[in-house]
Amino acid sequence: MDRIKVIEVKEDVLANNDRAAQALRERLHDQGTLLVNLMSSPGSGKTTLLSATLDALRDELSIGVMEADVDSDVDAYTVQGHGAKAVQLHTGGMCHLDAAMTEQGLRELGTDELDLVFLENVGNLICPAEFDTGAAKKVMILSTPEGHDKPLKYPLMFEVSDLVIVSKMDVAPYFDFDLEQFEKNVRMRNPHATILPVSAKTGEGMDAWYEWLRESVASWKH
Amino acid sequence: MHELGIVFHMIDTLEEVGRDNGLTSIAKVTLNLGEVSGVLPDYLLDCWRWAADRSDLLRGAELDIEKIDAVTVCNACGRTYATLAHGKTCPHCGSNDTVLLRGNEAEIDTIEGW
Numbered sequence: 001m002d003r004i005k006v007i008e009v010k011e012d013v014l015a016n017n018d019r020a021a022q023a024l025r026e027r028l029h030d031q032g033t034l035l036v037n038l039m040s041s042p043g044s045g046k047t048t049l050l051s052a053t054l055d056a057l058r059d060e061l062s063i064g065v066m067e068a069d070v071d072s073d074v075d076a077y078t079v080q081g082h083g084a085k086a087v088q089l090h091t092g093g094m095c096h097l098d099a100a101m102t103e104q105g106l107r108e109l110g111t112d113e114l115d116l117v118f119l120e121n122v123g124n125l126i127c128p129a130e131f132d133t134g135a136a137k138k139v140m141i142l143s144t145p146e147g148h149d150k151p152l153k154y155p156l157m158f159e160v161s162d163l164v165i166v167s168k169m170d171v172a173p174y175f176d177f178d179l180e181q182f183e184k185n186v187r188m189r190n191p192h193a194t195i196l197p198v199s200a201k202t203g204e205g206m207d208a209w210y211e212w213l214r215e216s217v218a219s220w221k222h
Numbered sequence: 223m224h225e226l227g228i229v230f231h232m233i234d235t236l237e238e239v240g241r242d243n244g245l246t247s248i249a250k251v252t253l254n255l256g257e258v259s260g261v262l263p264d265y266l267l268d269c270w271r272w273a274a275d276r277s278d279l280l281r282g283a284e285l286d287i288e289k290i291d292a293v294t295v296c297n298a299c300g301r302t303y304a305t306l307a308h309g310k311t312c313p314h315c316g317s318n319d320t321v322l323l324r325g326n327e328a329e330i331d332t333i334e335g336w
Binding site: 003004005006007008009010011012013014015016017094095096098126127130131155156188189 | 224226227228231232234235236238239243245249253260261310318327328329330331332333334335336
């Protein structure tokens with residue numbers, strides 16, 4: 001047997017994913033496509049929010065959607081019905097998407113003509129926060145029935161997000177959802193996040209979300 | 223179960239380091255793992271055994287996990303405390319202006335092989 005060598009590596013376990021994500025982000029920046037990583041629990045209303053967003057913005061922006069789930073393609077069909085170019089990604093049991101899976105999805109989608117691509121991550125408040133997908137912006141959606149204490153329980157998700165959308169505001173009173181306390185809980189973890197309360201059903205707050213998207217797309221193109 | 227995803231990324235990195243250093247076999251990998259890294263050592267070891275044995279370079283390789291205690295420092299009173307017991311709020315003065323000093327690491331430290 002040869003001599004045993006000891007090699008100092010000193011590298012984060014996800015360093016290679018972080019490098020791949022950074023390269024992808026730079027490529028998308030060069031071509032002017034804004035990739036938004038949408039993260040939330042299952043049932044938070046991501047697909048409903050996306051459908052309303054596509055209806056509102058499809059005349060002014062060219063939008064693609066990647067739907068990631070462990071299985072099935074129901075979400076891709078739903079958003080296709082709202083005029084978006086959509087692909088369904090199956091993670092095959094994995095709880096999150098990483099940069100390589102995202103890149104594969106983008107290839108399938110074809111991003112050359114697109115201003116904006118939504119990556120609808122696997123419904124989960126833990127693992128998707130750990131993996132950089134190469135997205136320019138991270139948006140997390142918390143629905144009011146989940147409760148205002150979630151930033152305390154899943155701190156990393158709230159720390160990494162640029163924007164926190166509070167969905168289903170129309171039913172907030174039925175769930176004793178305290179928006180002020182929620183904002184305090186988010187601020188403790190992430191003083192810089194923008195917080196937008198919305199209801200895709202009544203339209204409350206949706207204009208602010210569309211404006212945030214327009215501004216993010218415009219500044220990404222410069 | 224993000225441990226399996228983490229193991230796949232680790233293996234990619236290790237295969238690259240192995241190639242760069244002309245190794246044909248890696249016998250041991252030492253990992254520094256913080257208490258609040260969000261990675262569970264038991265799950266990670268299970269995933270490691272399953273995935274490492276499917277790599278020519280890493281078959282049979284031992285994963286040695288060095289656990290790192292999490293420590294937070296308080297910006298208001300300057301003292302430190304155990305993160306796991308007290309979270310974001312300083313037990314000495316009650317401030318929330320606190321910063322994690324260590325305990326978030328998930329880092330490949332060294333490898334041994336030939």
